[in-house]
Amino acid sequence: MIRSRQNQKMQHIAFGATACVIAGAIIGGATASARDMRPPVAALNDQRAAPTAAPADSQNLADAVERWSQENPGTGPGLPVTSEATDLMSGLGRGSDTLTAFRTDRGDVCFHIRGAGTCGRVDTPTGITFAVLSTRSGGSRVYGVAADQVKRVEVRLGDVIGDAVFRNNGFFYQLPEGLSSIDISAVTAVWRDGSAHAFPLPVRG
Amino acid sequence: MGSDLDVLYRNYNDACHGDGYSWSQAIYGLSDGSWVAAVDVWNNCNYNKAHLGPSDNYGYTYVQAKCKNTSGAYSYMRCNTSRP
Numbered sequence: 001m002i003r004s005r006q007n008q009k010m011q012h013i014a015f016g017a018t019a020c021v022i023a024g025a026i027i028g029g030a031t032a033s034a035r036d037m038r039p040p041v042a043a044l045n046d047q048r049a050a051p052t053a054a055p056a057d058s059q060n061l062a063d064a065v066e067r068w069s070q071e072n073p074g075t076g077p078g079l080p081v082t083s084e085a086t087d088l089m090s091g092l093g094r095g096s097d098t099l100t101a102f103r104t105d106r107g108d109v110c111f112h113i114r115g116a117g118t119c120g121r122v123d124t125p126t127g128i129t130f131a132v133l134s135t136r137s138g139g140s141r142v143y144g145v146a147a148d149q150v151k152r153v154e155v156r157l158g159d160v161i162g163d164a165v166f167r168n169n170g171f172f173y174q175l176p177e178g179l180s181s182i183d184i185s186a187v188t189a190v191w192r193d194g195s196a197h198a199f200p201l202p203v204r205g
Numbered sequence: 206m207g208s209d210l211d212v213l214y215r216n217y218n219d220a221c222h223g224d225g226y227s228w229s230q231a232i233y234g235l236s237d238g239s240w241v242a243a244v245d246v247w248n249n250c251n252y253n254k255a256h257l258g259p260s261d262n263y264g265y266t267y268v269q270a271k272c273k274n275t276s277g278a279y280s281y282m283r284c285n286t287s288r289p
Binding site for chain 1: 228242246253254255256259262275
């Protein structure tokens with residue numbers, strides 16, 4: 001992910017520099033908005049996809065995404081495209097959750113349950129981006145978005161490996177009652193070619 | 206290690222690491238110390254953050270927002286909770 005971001009940043013720099021030479025002006029902000037990158041996520045590129053049933057929650061995350069972009073105009077997630085927000089899956093787990101996603105103009109994928117989430121890239125060595133939401137009534141669940149080359153996602157809890165529900169590029173895994181994010185030892189994307197790509201979870205103190 | 210921060214609720218809670226990709230947690234809790242909701246994310250502040258949406262999505266209109274550094278490898282964490 002870091003390498004992908006660095007490459008993207010270099011592309012932005014190169015593109016901006018070229019434009020400056022041609023136009024004789026600095027167009028940094030316009031450069032970012034002029035690029036309309038789409039992530040390799042079919043569910044977000046389907047023009048027939050129905051809009052989300054809870055646009056307010058998408059807008060809440062989108063407002064945050066805009067703040068992050070303003071704070072970091074060169075490296076931030078870009079402008080959210082909430083008009084394309086779509087519900088990838090519904091009726092999930094103990095909370096009967098809906099997993100919703102939208103993209104940004106830089107190709108980041110933003111995803112949430114009830115407005116709780118983040119954005120990330122899926123043009124990465126794993127092809128997945130995810131979060132863990134924990135609530136009193138719904139317990140803990142792993143949820144995220146996978147690139148088109150991903151076939152399924154596994155969640156490892158110690159010696160136990162479970163398959164996440166996987167549909168429309170989204171994935172969801174309800175942790176057993178009493179377990180939380182600290183019990184997750186690995187989240188692994190299995191690609192269509194059979195290769196497995198574990199997300200590099202950090203050492204936690 | 207960064208320390209946890211306690212900030213009164215406004216309308217969102219963002220958390221991230223400022224010194225590299227690492228695991229952080231944005232938390233809504235009550236004044237009695239019990240928790241309401243938390244979201245864990247692996248991110249860097251320059252790119253994206255862990256975001257908890259409105260607390261009334263979880264049945265509460267006023268909660269305490271906290272952030273937690275759950276990484277043993279990174280030290281600088283940012284917790285943005287104070288904007289109206």
